[in-house]
Structures are given as structure tokens and as C-alpha cells.
Amino acid sequence: MMSDLLWQKAGTRTDERIMRFLAGDDVVLDREFFLQDIAASKAHVEGLAAIGVVTAEECAALLRELDTLAADFHGGGFVLDARYEDGHSAIEARLTERLGDAGRKVHTGRSRNDQILVATRLWLKQRLAELAACCREVAAVCLRRAAGEALPLPGYTHVQRAVVSSTAMWFAGFAEAFIDDAERARQTLAWIDANPLGTAAGYGVNLPLDRELTTRVLGFARMQVSPIYAQLSRGKFEIAALDALGSALLDLRRLAWDLSLFTTAEFGFVSLPAEYTTGSSIMPNKRNPDVVELMRASYSAVAAARAEIEQLLSLPSGYQRDLQFSKGALFHGFSRGLPALALLPDLLAQLAWNPERMRAAIEPSMYATDVAIEQAAAGVPFRDAYRRAAEAAADPARTPEASLAARVSPGAAADPRLDLLRERLAALG
Incomplete structure (x- = not known):
């Protein structure tokens, strides 16, 4: 009772x-x-x-x-x-x-309305700080591995073998992705870093509340001025936080998809640490990448949370009890998403590539783009060079290393510009 x-x-x-x-x-x-x-x-x-x-x-x-x-x-x-x-x-x-x-x-001088607003806002600031820190850690691991190894790896488009890539390029791609995610988390935190305490039920009170004092005490960057907007921001700020989390989890989902494919016997490019796999309950021969699969699935909880809160916001101004349901969605989205991201740095640090299998998957036709661009650089119109390269027999003397060494466009294998990514990461604190 x-x-x-x-x-x-x-x-x-x-x-x-x-x-x-x-x-x-x-x-x-x-x-x-x-x-x-x-x-x-x-x-x-x-x-x-x-x-x-x-x-x-x-x-x-x-x-x-x-x-x-x-x-x-x-x-x-x-x-x-x-x-x-x-x-x-x-x-x-x-x-x-x-x-x-x-x-x-x-x-x-306060209402349960501004109580939940300020408690949720403080909670979100902590979660977004954790998100930014986790994304920075993922990016740092990716940059270390990108600098430390550049093994030839097939590059795919449409899940078809396309051109020669490398493990360094793969890691650099996700490093930049998670730097962006860390920056977005930090920007979102700055955007919602406003104190709603003292707005009461959305219309202020007949007391000279010292809202500047509570803003300082609680560590907010500024006061949320309008009591009406304090209520209007409920749900809106939660969606922004979930969007920041979702951005990182979308990158995690694509990374997890790669690892799911690369660990299959058909690819055999990657071995996962034993603790990130589980055995089958019926098939003694199996080790399953369950952690990677649940990482891939984690975005669903964030998308569901976002959709639930968005559906609640078909409301007039002022507080409505419908918003009570936003708390559960917010909590479940973050409680599913952040733990998935927290496992990623260690997984990336420990995964092992299989150079022999990756090299064996690089077939001669994957040099066709190199051939076409070489001819174009020598003066052949690119569309003519494109047709010639497609029709020409592959040169068995070409190697993955030579293909990567010739890729000199900024950001590519021969000029990865990792220093620029390190500078961006360092600027995020």
C-alpha cells in the first residue's frame, strides 16, 4: 500500500x-x-x-x-x-x-514536473559523458591498430570483392566514425546542459527563486529560462540524447556485421578472443560470435526508445501525464546501448587477423581499377581506360602491397593522414 x-x-x-x-x-x-x-x-x-x-x-x-x-x-x-x-x-x-x-x-516553489526534468537532465549529462568517453576509447584503439599494421584485406562493395584494401584502412575508417560519434555526444551534452529547476509546473512561481544559484550548484552551463520551454523540452532532449547514442550504435552495427562475416569459415579473416564467443548447446563443433551479434542488435533498443518517446510528443504545450512513459524508454535505450559499446575497445584490441586467408581472397580482377586509373593518368580518357581494364587479362605480377602503396589520395592506404585523426581525437579531451 x-x-x-x-x-x-x-x-x-x-x-x-x-x-x-x-x-x-x-x-x-x-x-x-x-x-x-x-x-x-x-x-x-x-x-x-x-x-x-x-x-x-x-x-x-x-x-x-x-x-x-x-x-x-x-x-x-x-x-x-x-x-x-x-x-x-x-x-x-x-x-x-x-x-x-x-x-x-x-x-x-517546485513541482514534480521540474523535479523529473532536472533529475533526468543530470542523468543524461552523465550518460552522454560516458558515451563520449567510450567513443573516444574505441577511436583510440582503432588508431593504434591502424598505425601498427597494414595487412592486405579485400575491400567490398555490394558484398562483392571490389579493390584491395587493408586492415589499417578498415581501422582508420571506424576510428574517424567514432571520433564523429564522440563529438556528437559532446555537442548534445552541451546543448541539453541547461537547468530547468525552478520552472515548477511550467509557469514559474510567485517567489524570487535563486535559479542562478541552483544552476551553479548543480553544475549546469546555463539556466533554462522559459518555464514553458522547460516542459516543451521534455522528450525533445531525450530524443537528442538517444540520437547521439544511436549514431555510435549504427557504427557499431556495421562494424559488428563485418566481424560476423569475417569470422565465418567462408571468409576466415578474423579470430575473436575466446571470451567473446560461446559454444552451441547441441553442436560440439561450434563457437558462436554471440557478443558481436548482440552488439549488432543493440541499436534496435535505441531505435525503439526513440520511436516510443517521439510518439508521446503528439501533445499540446504544458505538462501531460503521457510523458511519464518517456522515462522507461530512455533508461532501456541507454541500458542496452552503453554496455554494448563498452565491450568494443577490448574486442578491437584483441581480435586477430588471418593474413593468409585475406591474401588468398584478393583475386587478380581486383586490380582492374588500378589499371584504369594508371592509364587515365597517362592520358587515356578514363572511360576508354575503364573499358580496356575491364577487358584486359590480369597481370600476375601485381601484388596487394604495390596496389596499396600506389593509393596516394589523401586518406587512402599510402597517405592515411592518421595524424589528422589523432589531432581531432586529442581535441575531444
Whole structure:
């Protein structure tokens, strides 16, 4: 049975079935955001003290109890469960139980609307910082391996053998992809780094709240000024964060597809670390790339989360209860996506190429493009050179190494410009 509801008034009755429907899994999801909600409550208390709504003694007591609550929650001494409607009411109930009237003052000038906004915003800042760091780590591993080895590798278009490529080019391609992903995560973090605390239910309050103070205390870059926009940004900012995560997971999906193909017996280009594979439950001869396959699948959770939140936003301005469902989607998207990315640096550092199998897959026809461009460079119109190269017998003297050494266009095998990628990565911190 829930404890007393924050909004319940004398003479009103509640239906337990309706209350269960209204609460849904909110109290369980709020465990994920609870420490951020406590941090925001501390900032709010300091703001109330700054304008004289709570005394210095009450402020000190409230801050002390909020710290104790955070420690109890972290250590398992306090459990956010069905006794409470949500995490917000749990905080107020605990403070009231311990401090009486001082606890009853804590909700002055705020709403559960700006409580969840600020808790979610703080949570998203942490997750986006983790995303950026993970992408930087992936890029760093890729750059190290790109610089350390340049084994000939077939390059494919339409999953057909096309031209000679190399392991260095493969790693450099994903290095630049994840540098972009890290930059996008950082830009998204900067965009949402705005403090909504003090906007209440979306229209402000008749108190001179010190919103600049709470912005500084909570470490936000700026204050989100308009109370109405604070409500309008709910869902919009979550989608932006999921888009940043999705960008990295789309790159992970393509990388995982490559590894899924390259580890098959038909290709045999790559061996994965044993701990990244599992055995079959029925076929003793099998080792399956299950980790890579689940990495490939992880984007689906982010896409689903984004779609769910987007569908919630067919709403007028102001707060609507529909937005409660955005929390679950946001949490599930990040809880599926970030762990998948976190496994990638070690996997990339340990995977082993099979040079013999890769070289054996490079057939003479894959030099045709080299031949056509060589003739064009000698003055033959390219379309004529193209036809001649397609019709000419392959030169058995050509080698993958010579093909790669002649690829001098910026970014290609003979001029990879890894220094430029390292500079971009270093600039991201």
C-alpha cells in the first residue's frame, strides 16, 4: 500500500487499481534517477535558504538528511519500492518523517514536473559523458591498430570483392566514425546542459527563486529560462540524447556485421578472443560470435526508445501525464546501448587477423581499377581506360602491397593522414 499521496486532499478517495495503473513502473524506474533527484533537492534547499523560505538551521538539517538518504539508498538501507508513488514523494516522505515541518517545506516553489526534468537532465549529462568517453576509447584503439599494421584485406562493395584494401584502412575508417560519434555526444551534452529547476509546473512561481544559484550548484552551463520551454523540452532532449547514442550504435552495427562475416569459415579473416564467443548447446563443433551479434542488435533498443518517446510528443504545450512513459524508454535505450559499446575497445584490441586467408581472397580482377586509373593518368580518357581494364587479362605480377602503396589520395592506404585523426581525437579531451 502506498504511503500518503502528495496531492491527496481531505475527503477524496482513491482506487487501488487506478493508483497501480497511474504509478506503473514509475517507482522502479525512479531508482535509476534517485540520486540525481536527491542532488537536485539539495540544490533546491540551498536556493530556498538563499531567499529565506527555510532557515539556516533547517537548511543544514535538510542537507544532512538528504546526504544520509543518498548513502542509505546507495548502501541498500533505503529501498524505493511500492510504498511510494514515485521517487519524488519518497524524498519528501523521508524528510518529513525525520525533520517534521522542515521536511514539509522542501517542496515549496517546485513541482514534480521540474523535479523529473532536472533529475533526468543530470542523468543524461552523465550518460552522454560516458558515451563520449567510450567513443573516444574505441577511436583510440582503432588508431593504434591502424598505425601498427597494414595487412592486405579485400575491400567490398555490394558484398562483392571490389579493390584491395587493408586492415589499417578498415581501422582508420571506424576510428574517424567514432571520433564523429564522440563529438556528437559532446555537442548534445552541451546543448541539453541547461537547468530547468525552478520552472515548477511550467509557469514559474510567485517567489524570487535563486535559479542562478541552483544552476551553479548543480553544475549546469546555463539556466533554462522559459518555464514553458522547460516542459516543451521534455522528450525533445531525450530524443537528442538517444540520437547521439544511436549514431555510435549504427557504427557499431556495421562494424559488428563485418566481424560476423569475417569470422565465418567462408571468409576466415578474423579470430575473436575466446571470451567473446560461446559454444552451441547441441553442436560440439561450434563457437558462436554471440557478443558481436548482440552488439549488432543493440541499436534496435535505441531505435525503439526513440520511436516510443517521439510518439508521446503528439501533445499540446504544458505538462501531460503521457510523458511519464518517456522515462522507461530512455533508461532501456541507454541500458542496452552503453554496455554494448563498452565491450568494443577490448574486442578491437584483441581480435586477430588471418593474413593468409585475406591474401588468398584478393583475386587478380581486383586490380582492374588500378589499371584504369594508371592509364587515365597517362592520358587515356578514363572511360576508354575503364573499358580496356575491364577487358584486359590480369597481370600476375601485381601484388596487394604495390596496389596499396600506389593509393596516394589523401586518406587512402599510402597517405592515411592518421595524424589528422589523432589531432581531432586529442581535441575531444
